[in-house]
Amino acid sequence: MSEDGRVNSEAAAQENAATGSRNKIVVQDFGFTYQDGIVALDNINLSVARNEILGIMGPARSGKSTLLRSINRMADAIPGVVRKGSISLDGEDIYADEVAPDDLRRRVGMVFDVPVPLPRSIYDNVAYGPRLQGIRDRKKLDELVEFGLRSAILWDEVKDRLDTSGLRLSGGQQQRLCIARTLALDPEVILLDEPCSGLDPISTLKIEEALSELKSKYTIILVTNNTKQAARVSDKTAYFLMGELVEYGKTKQIFTVPRDRRTDDYISGRFG
Amino acid sequence: MKRLDPGVTQKIVRGILVSFTALTVSILVFIITYVLLKGLPVLGWEFLTKGAVDAGTSGGIFPFIVSTVFITVVALAIATPLGVGTAIYLTEYTRETIVTKVVRFAAECLAGIPSIILGLFGFITFVLFLKLGWSILSGALTLAIMILPTIIRTSEEAIISVPQNQRDVSTSLGGTRWQTVTRVVLPSALPGIVTGIMLSVGRCIGETAAVIFTAGSALPTPTSVFASGRTLAVHFYILATETDAFGMAYGTAAVLIIAILTINVMAYWMMHRIMRKFS
Numbered sequence: 001m002s003e004d005g006r007v008n009s010e011a012a013a014q015e016n017a018a019t020g021s022r023n024k025i026v027v028q029d030f031g032f033t034y035q036d037g038i039v040a041l042d043n044i045n046l047s048v049a050r051n052e053i054l055g056i057m058g059p060a061r062s063g064k065s066t067l068l069r070s071i072n073r074m075a076d077a078i079p080g081v082v083r084k085g086s087i088s089l090d091g092e093d094i095y096a097d098e099v100a101p102d103d104l105r106r107r108v109g110m111v112f113d114v115p116v117p118l119p120r121s122i123y124d125n126v127a128y129g130p131r132l133q134g135i136r137d138r139k140k141l142d143e144l145v146e147f148g149l150r151s152a153i154l155w156d157e158v159k160d161r162l163d164t165s166g167l168r169l170s171g172g173q174q175q176r177l178c179i180a181r182t183l184a185l186d187p188e189v190i191l192l193d194e195p196c197s198g199l200d201p202i203s204t205l206k207i208e209e210a211l212s213e214l215k216s217k218y219t220i221i222l223v224t225n226n227t228k229q230a231a232r233v234s235d236k237t238a239y240f241l242m243g244e245l246v247e248y249g250k251t252k253q254i255f256t257v258p259r260d261r262r263t264d265d266y267i268s269g270r271f272g
Numbered sequence: 273m274k275r276l277d278p279g280v281t282q283k284i285v286r287g288i289l290v291s292f293t294a295l296t297v298s299i300l301v302f303i304i305t306y307v308l309l310k311g312l313p314v315l316g317w318e319f320l321t322k323g324a325v326d327a328g329t330s331g332g333i334f335p336f337i338v339s340t341v342f343i344t345v346v347a348l349a350i351a352t353p354l355g356v357g358t359a360i361y362l363t364e365y366t367r368e369t370i371v372t373k374v375v376r377f378a379a380e381c382l383a384g385i386p387s388i389i390l391g392l393f394g395f396i397t398f399v400l401f402l403k404l405g406w407s408i409l410s411g412a413l414t415l416a417i418m419i420l421p422t423i424i425r426t427s428e429e430a431i432i433s434v435p436q437n438q439r440d441v442s443t444s445l446g447g448t449r450w451q452t453v454t455r456v457v458l459p460s461a462l463p464g465i466v467t468g469i470m471l472s473v474g475r476c477i478g479e480t481a482a483v484i485f486t487a488g489s490a491l492p493t494p495t496s497v498f499a500s501g502r503t504l505a506v507h508f509y510i511l512a513t514e515t516d517a518f519g520m521a522y523g524t525a526a527v528l529i530i531a532i533l534t535i536n537v538m539a540y541w542m543m544h545r546i547m548r549k550f551s
Contacts, residue, residue, distance in 0.1 A: 074444060079367055106446035116437045119460060128455075129445040178441075185445060 023047040024189060024219040025071065026088045032066050032243075035080030040066040041243045044085070048189075048236070053211065053220040055234030055251065057227055057266070062240040064223045068191045071221070072108040073101040089189070106133070109182035113194040115174035117166030122149075122158050125166040125177055129185040148184035152176040153210045172203025179210060189219045196229065208233050227267045231255050239263045304529060311526025314519050320527070324491050328507060329517035333524055335493035339408065339501030340531075342494055343487060344476040346412035347419065352469060354416070355423030362424075363431045364453055383421035390418050391485035399486055409497040411487025418482055419472035426471070430464020431457055463543045470539040474532050480505045504528050 025048040032041040041063040048054045056064045069075040071087055073094065087094050094104055106129075117125055126145040135141060145162070149155040154176040158169070166177055175195055182190060192211075196204040211220060211233055224230050230237050231251060238248040239262075247254060247263040258264045322332030358379075362372050394414030404410045434457050442452040458465075484506050494501035502510075504524055511521040 072444060074440065077443075102446045102448055105444055110444040112437065112440065112444075114437065116435075116441050118438060118441060118456060128442070132442075132445060132447050132451055132455075181441075181445065 022049050024050045024052075024090065025221075026091075027067070027071075027085070028087070029085035030067070030070070030087060031082075031084035032063070032070060032075065033082040034078070039243050041070075044245050046238055046245060046248050048219055048221060050219050051215055051217070052236065053215055053222055053234045055230035055237045056221065056223045056240060057225065057230045057237065058240035059225070059266075061242070063243040064240050065193055067240075068110070068193050068221065068223055071189070071191055072105050072110050074105075074110070076101060106185050107187055108189040108191060109185060109187035110191045111175070111178050111182055111193065111195050113197050115171060115178050115198075117169065117174050117177055119167060120165065121163045122166050122169070122177060123162040126181050126184045128181060133185075144184045144186075145180075147186075148180035148182075149177075151183045151210070151214060152180035153206060153213075154180055170203070172199050172206060175199060175203070175207060176210065179207070183214075187218065189221070190214065192220065192222045194223055194225060197225065204229070231267075239266060241266075304533075307522060307525045307529055310519075310522035311524070311529075314523030315526060319523055323493070327515070328491065328502075328511060329515050329520060333504065333507060333520075333527065335491060336502050336504045336507045336524070337527070338493050339487070340477055340503040340505075342497075342501065343408050343411045343415065343483065343503055344473055346408060346497060347415035347476050348469065348472065350412060351416040351419050351423055351472065355420050355468075356427045356465060358424050359427035359431055360453060360457075363428055364449065364457065379421045379424050382417070383425070386481075387418055387479060388481040390414055391482040393417075394482060394486040404498070406486065406488030406490070406500040407498045408487055408494050408501050411483045411501075411503075412497070414482045414486045415476050415479060418479065419475055422472050422475070423465075423468050426468025427461070427465045430461035430468070433464065434460040463546055466539065466543065466546075470535060473535055477503075477528065477532060477535075478505055479503075480509045484509070504531075 027044050027046050030041060030044040031039070033039050044063075044067065046054070056067065058064050066075060070083070071094070075081065083095070089104070089107065092099070118128060120128075123145055126148045127141045130141060130144050135144070146155060146159075149158060154173060157173060158177075166174065169177060179190075179192075179195070196207055199207070208229065211222065214220060222230070222234060234251050236249065237251045237254045239246045239254070239260075241262060247258060247260045249259075254263060255267060258267065264270075319332045320337070321334050323335055324333065325331030358375070362375060366372055391414060394410060394417070398404045398410035398413050399406055404413075438456050438460065439452050442456045443449075447455070480503075483503050487503065487506075488500035489502040489506055489510060490500035491502060492499075504527060508521050508524045508528065511517050511524065515521075
């Protein structure tokens with residue numbers, strides 16, 4: 001892995017100069033408790049730099065999805081939850097009163113574990129987000145659809161059948177369609193919640209290729225229960241267990257010299 | 273006692289179930305053929321396009337067809353937005369609380385009220401108190417109350433059956449709740465909602481008790497919502513109970529049955545097309 005290579009740090013340095021901060025997302029002392037008293041997350045501290053992929057791994061119910069859904073405020077909708085600490089995007093608290101969740105979600109796109117094409121054509125799926133923004137101009141929509149599909153490395157496979165239903169695609173293509181749909185909004189951050197959990201190795205590889213290319217433009221958080229995927233794709237890795245952030249650091253370090261015994265157990269397959 | 277061989281039981285049960293099904297179908301087929309055999313000879317261009325003569329014992333049924341369509345369309349125009357709106361509110365905008373349970377229970381009770389009582393209520397409220405008189409509007413309002421529970425119920429079920437992850441996708445792409453409802457939930461729920469509306473159309477067309485008290489039984493073609501009008505079902509009822517013009521009555525019944533069958537077939541065909549378009 002050479003993910004902490006020069007290109008990345010140069011880009012980050014430029015960003016630093018421009019904004020005074022290298023971090024896109026900062027999670028501080030974050031905690032999340034569901035209505036039934038189950039503590040999903042406790043005292044989480046981590047940050048994601050621009051143009052970096054953070055891999056989050058951990059067993060089921062470790063709180064990784066909850067964290068993801070807290071970053072785009074999808075977890076808000078659940079009644080009776082209690083939140084602690086803060087999450088900021090570009091140094092601004094995303095839970096501040098003046099932040100509208102709809103606006104936030106345009107900047108922070110999300111891809112779910114199961115590919116969910118809406119029951120409409122491939123074109124209309126990708127154009128869904130832009131149309132919500134009130135974009136009606138056909139030429140502009142054409143551009144965004146092509147941009148999204150190209151970025152998700154799906155364009156060549158579907159360019160001749162954009163008006164067929166998104167449901168007709170294979171599982172792997174459907175998931176790339178979902179990524180394309182998110183990208184058509186040109187977000188700043190992309191959250192992926194186990195995007196390859198139901199896919200075969202070749203489809204998985206294609207999505208990982210897409211992610212490596214997308215890194216140059218976006219900040220990415222990838223939740224995965226596949227430790228090898230975290231090792232392959234991410235720059236930094238976080239290991240969650242029962243709502244606790246057990247270990248967080250450079251992917252190389254985590255996978256070669258983990259500091260915590262529990263991380264070692266997990267990545268070497270003795271647990272999880 | 274010796275236990276019956278399971279193979280034999282199987283055959284007996286199968287026989288019983290088949291005969292039940294056959295009985296059900298044959299009753300339906302019998303009613304339809306009987307009415308059509310008696311009624312079809314009366315049907316003709318004159319019958320469908322001419323007004324009533326001698327209080328409807330001869331002539332045609334054109335005014336009653338107009339009244340029926342008119343009253344059904346107005347009733348649907350009132351009940352559909354109310355019913356679908358209520359269903360959207362109950363499913364998408366509130367959580368399951370005591371209030372939603374009460375609303376749902378009230379709708380169920382409303383569904384259980386006999387239509388003659390609704391007719392009386394419509395008569396007192398719309399005809400007398402609101403001074404709308406015997407009119408298409410009074411009848412349509414009463415029918416709207418009658419079909420409201422069906423529309424709420426079927427719409428609610430259709431909306432609930434839309435997968436949650438489709439809503440999540442819309443939300444995650446920056447969609448507001450209303451955008452999600454109009455662009456994702458309602459298109460997917462449409463077949464179910466339309467089915468409920470079609471069921472309601474059938475009930476409106478066939479209803480007598482709720483309409484005779486509120487829309488009256490005037491013979492002329494109604495030209496506004498404030499005019500009285502006689503629906504096909506009311507006409508049939510009056511012919512059958514107050515006259516001996518049975519030929520006319522069966523002709524009217526045949527038109528009713530053909531109309532309802534046509535609506536059902538059209539609804540089925542429409543659903544099929546919509547489903548194909550979306551999947």
